[in-house]
Amino acid sequence: QVQLVQSGAEVKKPGSSVKVSCRASGGTFNSYSISWVRQAPGQGLEWVGDIIPLLGAANYAKSLQGRIRIFADGSTNTAYMELSSLRFEDTAVYYCAKVGAGPASAFDIWGQGTMVTVSS
């Protein structure tokens, strides 16, 4: 059974960058996609991007294009989400999620979440 373990909470200043990691254990890392979803305090879920580790190909939400980079290291079974030029409105819990096999492509396993706080 795949488990996703994320890095710890971060506090960052506006304009800086943050890198959140998501380490997978169990399963074959390169056999599935990893998505990233964020949730601002008291708000709903927002998909921010995904990656197919086997291909290294990433897709990003239009709202974050140019500021976000998602990449993966197959040797450590770890995916990363890096967000630059941080703004107050980037304050959120960032989740990684495994995309399940099959046509439904549902997010069947989630990491525990990483709180990113942007504060001056």
Next chain:
Amino acid sequence: DIQMTQSPSSLSGSVGDSVTITCRASQRIGFYLNWYQQKPGKAPELLIYGTSNLQTGVPSRFSGSGSGSDFTLNITSLHPEDFATYYCQQSYSAPRTFGPGTKLEIK
């Protein structure tokens, strides 16, 4: 992008009640509709994928139906642990957008 709406935004129920949450997509999405449950301070969990398929381990009191652009999540005989927020998500096309959520509270 496909927009997802949910109704109601919140509802209350008692243990043993049955409730229905609806989700509508801004365009037809076939059966590519998933439901998640989220409890406060926790990551979402997949309940139903592909409109009506129960994720392993999810109790049979949860069921999903629908097609095209209109979908429903039904919960029969509410248990105390079912009070949470529920999100629908379309996986028909990128970006895989979520609905705004429905908060189910204890009456």
